[in-house]
Amino acid sequence: AQKITQTQPGMFVQEKEAVTLDCTYDTSDQSYGLFWYKQPSSGEMIFLIYQGSYDEQNATEGRYSLNFQKARKSANLVISASQLGDSAMYFCAMREDQTGANNLFFGTGTRLTVIP
Amino acid sequence: NAGVTQTPKFQVLKTGQSMTLQCAQDMNHNSMYWYRQDPGMGLRLIYYSASEGTTDKGEVPNGYNVSRLNKREFSLRLESAAPSQTSVYFCASSPRAFKNIQYFGAGTRLSVL
Numbered sequence: 001a002q003k004i005t006q007t008q009p010g011m012f013v014q015e016k017e018a019v020t021l022d023c024t025y026d027t028s029d030q031s032y033g034l035f036w037y038k039q040p041s042s043g044e045m046i047f048l049i050y051q052g053s054y055d056e057q058n059a060t061e062g063r064y065s066l067n068f069q070k071a072r073k074s075a076n077l078v079i080s081a082s083q084l085g086d087s088a089m090y091f092c093a094m095r096e097d098q099t100g101a102n103n104l105f106f107g108t109g110t111r112l113t114v115i116p
Numbered sequence: 117n118a119g120v121t122q123t124p125k126f127q128v129l130k131t132g133q134s135m136t137l138q139c140a141q142d143m144n145h146n147s148m149y150w151y152r153q154d155p156g157m158g159l160r161l162i163y164y165s166a167s168e169g170t171t172d173k174g175e176v177p178n179g180y181n182v183s184r185l186n187k188r189e190f191s192l193r194l195e196s197a198a199p200s201q202t203s204v205y206f207c208a209s210s211p212r213a214f215k216n217i218q219y220f221g222a223g224t225r226l227s228v229l
Binding site (some may be wrong): 004033035037042043044045046047050052091093095102103104105106107108109 | 147149156157158159160161164166172174175204206208215216217218219220221222223225
């Protein structure tokens with residue numbers, strides 16, 4: 001079974017609007033971490049936001065927030081007030097602390113296009 | 117702030133040739149990683165080094181070797197390149213502290229003909 005599932009291959013959003021990128025995960029570990037990375041067309045992987053499995057509050061970093069629903073095993077990324085520079089691939093990833101704290105499992109990504 | 121530096125950025129090899137991908141980080145991180153990214157897939161871990169002097173296999177280690185030269189440098193070697201190793205290779209490092217966030221280099225695009 002896939003550890004990380006991103007069901008949206010591509011998304012479009014109007015500039016200045018908010019957008020939600022979906023991510024579901026599968027783990028039997030009690031302690032884990034969830035990450036979102038951005039990959040612009042230039043190719044680098046840029047860390048955006050982190051959520052720990054024991055964190056009670058949803059993580060926020062500027063215009064990025066992570067909608068963490070533990071019971072549903074989802075960790076959706078919300079980008080508010082989209083900008084043209086947000087156009088990129090977005091990857092959700094998970095670290096399992098019991099079974100393999102050194103590996104990040106990545107989803108297949110969502111390509112976000114911001115429309116002017 | 118260089119962060120994680122990978123060389124080269126691009127490389128074309130013929131089947132059977134060997135090469136070494138270099139990675140260096142200046143963040144004093146303990147752990148370093150090599151991933152590959154194939155079209156339509158997320159990144160997959162090839163090898164990692166949890167600390168200086170140690171290396172371990174990840175999900176897809178076959179056809180690769182690694183060396184943790186010192187705390188800063190972690191190299192990936194392809195002894196006999198195959199077309200299936202055509203990919204984009206990413207090096208990452210992490211502090212092994214709280215959150216253990218991995219920070220990535222810019223990637224090396226490798227084509228094996």
